[in-house]
Amino acid sequence: MRKLILLTGLLSLCLLFSACAREVPAPPIPRPILTTDQYLQDLDHMLYVMQNNFALFDVAYWARGVCIYTIIETIREAVLAEPDICVDEFYELFIYQFAPLDLIGHFMILSPGQHNFILNEPEGRGRMGFSTRALTRLLEAHVMAFYVPIYPTEPVRPRHLEGTSLDDITTRIIEEEHIAYLAIETLFMPLMPELEEKIFGFYEKVRDFNHLIIDFRDNGGGQPVWFYEMVLEPNISETFVIDGFSFLPHSEYTAQYLNIHGGMPDARYVRVPVKVDTRHRTVAEMLETYDLPDLKLSDMERMDYGFRVQTIVNPRFDYPLFTGKIWLLINYNIGSAAEIAVRIAQEVGFATLVGEITGGAYGGARTIFNLPNSGIAIQMDLNYVTDSRGRPFEAGTIPDIFNFEGMDALETALALIKVKATQNTP
Numbered sequence: 001m002r003k004l005i006l007l008t009g010l011l012s013l014c015l016l017f018s019a020c021a022r023e024v025p026a027p028p029i030p031r032p033i034l035t036t037d038q039y040l041q042d043l044d045h046m047l048y049v050m051q052n053n054f055a056l057f058d059v060a061y062w063a064r065g066v067c068i069y070t071i072i073e074t075i076r077e078a079v080l081a082e083p084d085i086c087v088d089e090f091y092e093l094f095i096y097q098f099a100p101l102d103l104i105g106h107f108m109i110l111s112p113g114q115h116n117f118i119l120n121e122p123e124g125r126g127r128m129g130f131s132t133r134a135l136t137r138l139l140e141a142h143v144m145a146f147y148v149p150i151y152p153t154e155p156v157r158p159r160h161l162e163g164t165s166l167d168d169i170t171t172r173i174i175e176e177e178h179i180a181y182l183a184i185e186t187l188f189m190p191l192m193p194e195l196e197e198k199i200f201g202f203y204e205k206v207r208d209f210n211h212l213i214i215d216f217r218d219n220g221g222g223q224p225v226w227f228y229e230m231v232l233e234p235n236i237s238e239t240f241v242i243d244g245f246s247f248l249p250h251s252e253y254t255a256q257y258l259n260i261h262g263g264m265p266d267a268r269y270v271r272v273p274v275k276v277d278t279r280h281r282t283v284a285e286m287l288e289t290y291d292l293p294d295l296k297l298s299d300m301e302r303m304d305y306g307f308r309v310q311t312i313v314n315p316r317f318d319y320p321l322f323t324g325k326i327w328l329l330i331n332y333n334i335g336s337a338a339e340i341a342v343r344i345a346q347e348v349g350f351a352t353l354v355g356e357i358t359g360g361a362y363g364g365a366r367t368i369f370n371l372p373n374s375g376i377a378i379q380m381d382l383n384y385v386t387d388s389r390g391r392p393f394e395a396g397t398i399p400d401i402f403n404f405e406g407m408d409a410l411e412t413a414l415a416l417i418k419v420k421a422t423q424n425t426p
Contacts, residue, residue, distance in 0.1 A: 021112040022315060027248055034086050034373050039079045039322035042371040047367050048376070051253040055384035056298050056363045056394050063360070063395040064418055068099045081373070087146065087374050089335050103335060105363035105381035105394055115147040115377060120167055131217075132425050133256055134368040138377055146375035152288045166194060171202045172413070174213070179417060180206035183215035187222030199230055202322035211417050212322050215329045217409060221308040221336025221361070231341075232350055233316035235326065243388040245292065246364055247283065250304035253367050254382050293392030303384060311344065319344065326351040327416075331410040336363030341398045343387055353399040354410035360394040 050057055050068060060066040075097050085093075094109050101107050108114070119138055137143065170183035175330025182202060203361055206212060214231065248254045272418065281289065286306035328351035330342055339362045345351050385393045404412045 008413040031149055032142060032374060034087055034090070036079060036083050036085075039085065040076065040374040042070055042090075042373050042376070043076055043079070045372055049253070050380070052249060053253040053367075053369075053382065054105065054107075054380050055248050055254075055303065055382060056392075058302060059296075059384070059392050059394045060101060060104045062296075063392070064104055064290065066101075066104060068101065071097050071101065076265075079268040088150075090374055091376055092148075102242055103361045104235075104362060105358075106336070106366055106379060107381075108148075108379040109295075109378060110368075110377040112147050112150045113152045115143075116151045134366075137370050138369055140370065140375070142373070142375040143171065143370050143377055147377070166198060169195060169198060170215075171198070174205070174414070178209055178213045179213065179414070181213045181215065184219060186219055186339065187224065187226040195230070198320060200234060203234060206325075208321075208323075209320055210324045211327065212324055213327045213410065213413050215336060215410065216338060216342060217329050217331040217355065218333040219338040220333065221338045224337040224340040227337070227341035227345075228313055228325065229316065232348075235320045235322050236313070236348070236350065237320050238315065238368045240313045242313065242344055242347050244309040244311065245284070245286070245290065245306060245386045245388075245390065246309060247300065247303040247306040247384040247386075248364075248382055249302055253369065256367070260355060280307050282306075292386070292390030295386065296392070299384065299392070312343070313348070325365050327413045328353050329413060330355040330358050330397065331409065332356050332359050334397075335359040337362075339393055343393060346397060346400070347388060352401065353397065354401045354413045355399050355403055360392075360398040362398045 047068070057068060068402065073165065075093055078093055078097075079090070082089075091109075098107075098109055115138060118135070138147075168185040170181070172181050174181050175181075180202070182199070203212075212407075241286075283300050283303050283306055286292070287295075287300075327343065328345055330353055334342060335358065339358055339360055342353065342358055346353055361379025362385060364385050366379055366381055368377055368379050370378070387393070401412065401416065403409055404415060407415065
């Protein structure tokens with residue numbers, strides 16, 4: 001009998017997901033009308049989940065100046081001051097007050113368009129890496145009752161899933177036989193032959209130039225493999241092994257992640273070899289085993305486990321396509337997969353980084369949780385990911401050279417090149 005019930009439940013879930021792929025279902029219950037106490041319960045639940053599952057809770061404060069306690073308390077005071085607040089006003093209050101946390105560790109309060117996209121587009125369920133359990137939370141009755149009545153006409157597709165076009169890649173010659181320029185606005189999968197032809201052809205064209213400036217500013221991410229295969233691997237002559245580390249608290253959502261993935265990053269779209277510790281170590285074991293001089297020990301009070309990740313980057317060709325000096329322009333608007341790309345470029349000494357501290361926006365695997373009364377759904381990362389020295393990715397990458405006063409990153413790089421030419425240095 002128990003087996004029959006289980007099979008029936010699984011079949012119902014499969015049918016539900018199948019139906020979602022075809023059309024938006026009607027809301028199963030009326031739109032929620034909540035009491036003040038129910039709104040306050042939602043706030044308490046959100047704070048509890050984030051305190052115990054959001055590994056970047058403290059990084060958000062010391063690296064980005066965002067205090068989650070203050071945000072929650074501000075919303076609480078607003079709810080108490082307005083006893084007749086409706087669920088839509090509560091949602092708008094969340095959107096406004098949590099705006100400073102937006103994209104720190106991929107934190108996001110889902111909009112109706114994003115909820116629609118995740119449930120009804122193949123990319124939403126697959127390429128964004130959500131587990132079946134996370135998606136099931138979006139199908140709960142009170143969540144559907146909140147989102148479905150205010151769905152937009154079209155689902156809101158994340159920028160990196162739109163695909164990179166030739167227009168997203170800019171190539172030009174700044175100074176003949178001396179300085180070349182390549183701008184990359186976004187990363188994406190899969191790779192396109194037309195892009196390879198354009199980028200690799202440009203490398204070959206400027207092969208004997210002294211300098212190549214790669215403009216990565218405002219690159220919000222996509223898939224890190226794009227950077228490896230199109231930028232890094234074509235222009236290196238040796239294999240690099242890059243260590244990284246990931247920490248996480250022991251809690252409901254992280255336990256689900258570990259049970260499903262064993263701590264592995266979602267590698268369905270990452271073709272770069274990844275090697276992970278065979279077991280999760282306690283934080284104390286991690287500190288005894290590895291030398292992590294830049295690890296912020298106060299952040300580790302929230303963590304329980306850790307593991308090491310090794311990324312191996314191999315040359316793509318028998319020789320580098322470009323042999324001169326490479327400059328990589330960065331700014332605050334770089335994050336997610338682009339953050340990984342920049343940090344690895346710095347680790348292997350691929351380029352001199354010029355500009356501003358990057359935006360981070362990276363904390364490993366993503367999950368979704370929802371508020372028990374309003375049905376508002378929230379996305380967040382689960383991991384505290386660091387470089388080989390223990391500095392968290394979320395804190396951003398520090399450039400080798402900051403912008404000169406009154407200059408942007410490109411102007412600074414060109415000024416440096418001019419100085420080097422004057423001094424006759426490489």
